[in-house]
Amino acid sequence: MDFSDKRHAVLVSLFLLFLVVLLPAQARADDPLPSWNDGPSKQAIVSFVEKVTKEGSPDFVVAPERIAVFDNDGCLWPENPMPFQAAFAFDEVKRLAEEKPVLKEDPMVQALLAGDIGKLLEGQHHDGLMHIIALTHAGMTTEEFTKRVEGWMTGAEHPKFGKAYDELTYQPMQEVLSYLRANGFKTFIVSGGGADFMRVFSERVYGIPPEQVVGTTARVTYELRETGPVLVKTMDNLFIDDKAGKPAGIHQFIGRRPIAVFGNSDGDKQMLEYGTINNPKPSLGVIVRHTDAEREYQYDVNSKSSGTLVEALKDAPARGWVVVSMKDDWNRIFSEP
Amino acid sequence: MDFSDKRHAVLVSLFLLFLVVLLPAQARADDPLPSWNDGPSKQAIVSFVEKVTKEGSPDFVVAPERIAVFDNDGCLWPENPMPFQAAFAFDEVKRLAEEKPVLKEDPMVQALLAGDIGKLLEGQHHDGLMHIIALTHAGMTTEEFTKRVEGWMTGAEHPKFGKAYDELTYQPMQEVLSYLRANGFKTFIVSGGGADFMRVFSERVYGIPPEQVVGTTARVTYELRETGPVLVKTMDNLFIDDKAGKPAGIHQFIGRRPIAVFGNSDGDKQMLEYGTINNPKPSLGVIVRHTDAEREYQYDVNSKSSGTLVEALKDAPARGWVVVSMKDDWNRIFSEP
Numbered sequence: 001m002d003f004s005d006k007r008h009a010v011l012v013s014l015f016l017l018f019l020v021v022l023l024p025a026q027a028r029a030d031d032p033l034p035s036w037n038d039g040p041s042k043q044a045i046v047s048f049v050e051k052v053t054k055e056g057s058p059d060f061v062v063a064p065e066r067i068a069v070f071d072n073d074g075c076l077w078p079e080n081p082m083p084f085q086a087a088f089a090f091d092e093v094k095r096l097a098e099e100k101p102v103l104k105e106d107p108m109v110q111a112l113l114a115g116d117i118g119k120l121l122e123g124q125h126h127d128g129l130m131h132i133i134a135l136t137h138a139g140m141t142t143e144e145f146t147k148r149v150e151g152w153m154t155g156a157e158h159p160k161f162g163k164a165y166d167e168l169t170y171q172p173m174q175e176v177l178s179y180l181r182a183n184g185f186k187t188f189i190v191s192g193g194g195a196d197f198m199r200v201f202s203e204r205v206y207g208i209p210p211e212q213v214v215g216t217t218a219r220v221t222y223e224l225r226e227t228g229p230v231l232v233k234t235m236d237n238l239f240i241d242d243k244a245g246k247p248a249g250i251h252q253f254i255g256r257r258p259i260a261v262f263g264n265s266d267g268d269k270q271m272l273e274y275g276t277i278n279n280p281k282p283s284l285g286v287i288v289r290h291t292d293a294e295r296e297y298q299y300d301v302n303s304k305s306s307g308t309l310v311e312a313l314k315d316a317p318a319r320g321w322v323v324v325s326m327k328d329d330w331n332r333i334f335s336e337p
Numbered sequence: 338m339d340f341s342d343k344r345h346a347v348l349v350s351l352f353l354l355f356l357v358v359l360l361p362a363q364a365r366a367d368d369p370l371p372s373w374n375d376g377p378s379k380q381a382i383v384s385f386v387e388k389v390t391k392e393g394s395p396d397f398v399v400a401p402e403r404i405a406v407f408d409n410d411g412c413l414w415p416e417n418p419m420p421f422q423a424a425f426a427f428d429e430v431k432r433l434a435e436e437k438p439v440l441k442e443d444p445m446v447q448a449l450l451a452g453d454i455g456k457l458l459e460g461q462h463h464d465g466l467m468h469i470i471a472l473t474h475a476g477m478t479t480e481e482f483t484k485r486v487e488g489w490m491t492g493a494e495h496p497k498f499g500k501a502y503d504e505l506t507y508q509p510m511q512e513v514l515s516y517l518r519a520n521g522f523k524t525f526i527v528s529g530g531g532a533d534f535m536r537v538f539s540e541r542v543y544g545i546p547p548e549q550v551v552g553t554t555a556r557v558t559y560e561l562r563e564t565g566p567v568l569v570k571t572m573d574n575l576f577i578d579d580k581a582g583k584p585a586g587i588h589q590f591i592g593r594r595p596i597a598v599f600g601n602s603d604g605d606k607q608m609l610e611y612g613t614i615n616n617p618k619p620s621l622g623v624i625v626r627h628t629d630a631e632r633e634y635q636y637d638v639n640s641k642s643s644g645t646l647v648e649a650l651k652d653a654p655a656r657g658w659v660v661v662s663m664k665d666d667w668n669r670i671f672s673e674p
Contacts, residue, residue, distance in 0.1 A: 210592030222581040228615030244559040255536045255547030278565030
C-alpha cells in the first residue's frame with residue numbers, strides 16, 4: 001500500500017466515522033425532542049411550533065399569546081397505582097394517627113388504615129375521602145403544609161419503580177416543556193391536583209413557577225399572628241379543577257385561551273376542546289395514552305386511578321388531537337433526577 | 338479679540354452648554370423614575386431595588402422571587418369620583434335600559450337612572466349594587482363582556498379630566514412598573530376590581546399580561562356550543578379581592594409571598610402586612626396618598642369612592658411603609674397615552 005492509498009484509507013475511515021458517530025450525535029444535539037421516536041406524533045408537535053413561531057407567516061402567533069397548558073397526573077408524571085397526592089394523603093393519615101392516637105377512633109381513618117378504600121368512596125360526594133383530604137390538607141398554615149409535602153417527598157418511594165415520586169417525571173414531556181419555552185411559550189400546569197401540593201415542587205421539577213400552576217384550590221384565611229402573617233388552609237369554596245372546571249380555571253387564573261393543550265384522560269376533554277375548537281389561532285391538542293405495561297402502565301379504562309380515557313379518545317380523530325402512544329412514540333420514559 | 342480668544346470663548350460656551358443642557362438630559366435619561374421628585378420616597382424605592390438585585394449581597398433576592406404587587410384603583414389610576422368599573426357598570430345599565438326597555442321597570446335600575454346611589458347601597462350586602470353588578474357582569478359570555486368593556490372604554494370620558502379612562506394612568510407608577518421589570522421583577526395587579534374587567538386593558542395599558550392580574554372573580558361555566566366553546570359569566574362563588582382577601586388572593590393566584598407591595602387604601606393594609614411583616618426576604622411597602630386636589634384629588638377619608646386611608650396610614654411608620662405624597666413626590670401625574 002503506497003502513501004496515497006494509506007491516506008485514502010484514513011480519509012474514508014474518517015468520513016465513515018463522521019457518518020456513523022458524529023453526524024447522528026449532531027442530529028441528536030439539534031433535536032429538541034430526543035426521547036421521542038420519529039413519527040407522526042413528534043412531527044405534529046414540531047410542525048406546530050415551527051408554524052406559530054415563523055414571523056410573517058399567516059400562522060404566526062405573537063409570543064404573549066403562546067400559552068401551553070399541561071395536565072399533571074398521567075401527563076407529566078404517572079397516576080398509578082394512585083395519584084401521587086392521594087399517596088401523600090394516605091401516608092399523612094398514618095403519620096398523623098401515630099402523632100395523635102385519638103385519630104385512630106375516627107371511622108374513616110380506621111377504614112383507610114385497614115385499606116378499605118371502597119368505604120372512603122361511598123356516597124355521592126365521597127364523604128370519607130373528603131374527610132381524609134380535610135384532615136391532611138386543611139387546618140394548618142400554608143407554610144406548614146409546604147413542609148409536610150417536602151418531608152413526604154423526601155422519604156416516600158413509588159411502589160412499582162422504587163424511586164422518589166418527584167424523580168418519576170416523563171422525560172419526553174420535560175423535553176416538550178423546554179422546547180416550548182425555548183420558542184417563547186409560557187407553560188402552565190392545569191391539573192385536578194391541589195395547587196398548593198403541586199407548587200411545592202413545580203418550579204424545581206418542571207421549571208414551572210408557582211404562579212403558572214392552576215389546580216384544585218380552596219380558600220385560605222389570613223391572620224396576623226404575633227409571629228407574623230399566616231394563611232390558614234380551609235376546605236371552603238373548593239374549586240375542583242377537572243373536566244368543565246379546567247376551561248373555567250384557565251379563564252379564572254390565566255385569562256387567555258391556550259393554543260397548545262396536553263392531557264391524557266377524559267378529565268382533560270373540555271380543556272382540549274377549549275384550546276382547539278374554533279380557536280381563531282392555530283392550535284394543538286395532544287393526548288398522552290398509557291400503552292406501555294412494561295415500562296410504565298397500560299390502561300384506558302381499567303386504571304385504578306382516575307385516568308379513564310374513553311370520550312376524549314373517541315373524539316380525537318374528528319378534533320385533530322394527536323394521540324401519543326407511550327410505548328411507540330417514546331424511546332425513554334423517565335427523566336434522570 | 339484674537340483667534341485664540343475666540344476659540345476659548347467657543348470652548349467655554351460648549352462647556353456651559355454641556356453643563357446646562359446635555360448633562361441634565363443625560364442624568365434624566367439615566368433616571369428610571371424621572372416623574373418622581375428627588376426625596377425620601379424615590380430614594381426608598383431605588384435603594385430597595387438596588388439592594389435586592391445586587392448579587393453577592395446578603396439582601397440579594399433571586400429573580401423568580403422578585404414578586405411585586407400593585408393595587409389598581411387609586412394606585413395605578415384614579416378612583417374618583419367613583420371606581421372606573423362602577424362608571425362602566427352605570428353606563429352599561431343606561432345602555433341596556435335603552436336596548437331592553439323592560440329593564441326600566443326594575444326598581445334598582447330606576448334608582449340608578451335617577452342617580453339615587455344611596456338606595457343601591459342599602460342593606461348589609463348592598464343588594465341593589467350587587468343586582469346592578471349582576472346585570473352588567475354576568476349572564477353573558479366572557480368574549481361578549483370583553484367587547485362591552487372595550488366599547489365603553491373607547492367612548493367614555495372621565496368627568497373631571499375629559500379624557501378616556503385608560504389615558505389616566507399615573508406616569509410615576511408606570512415608571513415604577515417598568516423600572517421593576519427592567520430589574521427582573523414580575524409585576525402583578527392585585528385589586529378589588531374585577532379580573533375580567535382589568536384584563537381587557539392591563540397588557541396594553543400597563544404591560545401586565547392577563548395571567549398577572551388578580552382581582553375579584555366569580556365562577557364561569559363552560560359550554561360547547563355549535564359555534565364553539567364559550568364561558569358564561571355568573572355571580573357564583575364570588576371572591577372579593579379586598580382587605581384580608583388580598584393576601585388570600587395572592588396565595589391562590591400567585592402562590593408566592595411578594596417582596597414589594599404598592600397600595601393606597603385600607604383595602605391594601607393586609608397585603609402590605611403580608612408582604613412586609615417578618616418576611617425572611619427584604620421587602621418594600623408603599624402607600625400612594627392622594628394629596629393633590631389640583632392635579633388629581635385630595636382625600637384620606639372623604640373620598641366618594643372606596644379609597645379610605647386611615648388604618649394603613651396609622652400603621653405606616655411602625656411598619657416602615659413609605660408614604661408617597663402625590664403633590665410633593667410626583668412632578669407629573671398622568672401618562673401620555
